[in-house]
Amino acid sequence: QVQLVESGGGLVQPGGSLRLSCVLSGMSLEHYSVGWFRQTPGKEREGVSYISSSDGRTYYAESVKGRFTISRDGATKVYLQMNSLKVEDTAVYYCASRPAAIDTLWSHTWSFDSWGQGTQVSVSS
Numbered sequence: 001q002v003q004l005v006e007s008g009g010g011l012v013q014p015g016g017s018l019r020l021s022c023v024l025s026g027m028s029l030e031h032y033s034v035g036w037f038r039q040t041p042g043k044e045r046e047g048v049s050y051i052s053s054s055d056g057r058t059y060y061a062e063s064v065k066g067r068f069t070i071s072r073d074g075a076t077k078v079y080l081q082m083n084s085l086k087v088e089d090t091a092v093y094y095c096a097s098r099p100a101a102i103d104t105l106w107s108h109t110w111s112f113d114s115w116g117q118g119t120q121v122s123v124s125s
Contacts, residue, residue, distance in 0.1 A: 002026040002114050004034075004095050009119030012085055018121060020080040022095030027114070028075040029053055031100050035112060036070065036080045038091035038121075045094070047107030049080060053100035061107070064089075085123045092118040 008020040022034060035050040049070040050059040058070050069081040078095060096112035104111045 002097075004097060004114055004116035006093065006095050006116040006119040009093060009121045011122045011124065013125055014085060014087055014123055016085050016123070017081070017083045018085065020082065020093055020095075020119060020121070022078040022080075022116060024076045024078070024097065027097060029072050029078070030075055032097040033100055033102075033106075034072070034078045034095055034097050035106055036078075037094045037096060037109060038089075039094070039118075040091045045109050047109070048093070050106035051078060052106075059106050082121070085121075087123050090121060090123050092120050094118045 003025045005023045006020060008018060012018055031053060033053040036048040037045045038048050039045040048061050048064055049068055051070045051072055067084045072078045094116050096115045098112045102111050
């Protein structure tokens with residue numbers, strides 16, 4: 001059974017840091033690329049970051065470049081290190097996977113076929 005499970009969300013003050021984890025089961029990072037997305041009420045889900053299965057290249061939304069870092073550990077774990085957090089980073093964060101052969105723009109949510117349940121990140125003083 002294919003499954004992704006996120007963890008690591010929480011409440012943090014502006015300027016603080018969090019590390020989100022995404023654990024894959026039933027699939028491997030050798031064959032699947034993983035993206036992080038976020039969503040706030042009333043808004044569309046947006047791409048935050050992505051790591052490619054084939055070459056490990058990483059991609060970031062402009063709003064998080066220089067603050068967030070995506071990485072992978074072995075065949076089943078992906079992390080999102082979030083530093084210098086801002087109030088506007090508050091959202092539910094999701095990880096999602098798609099087969100490595102799919103090479104459409106990484107931020108296209110429709111290209112991902114498995115999603116985690118999400119983890120809440122709240123940035124507030």
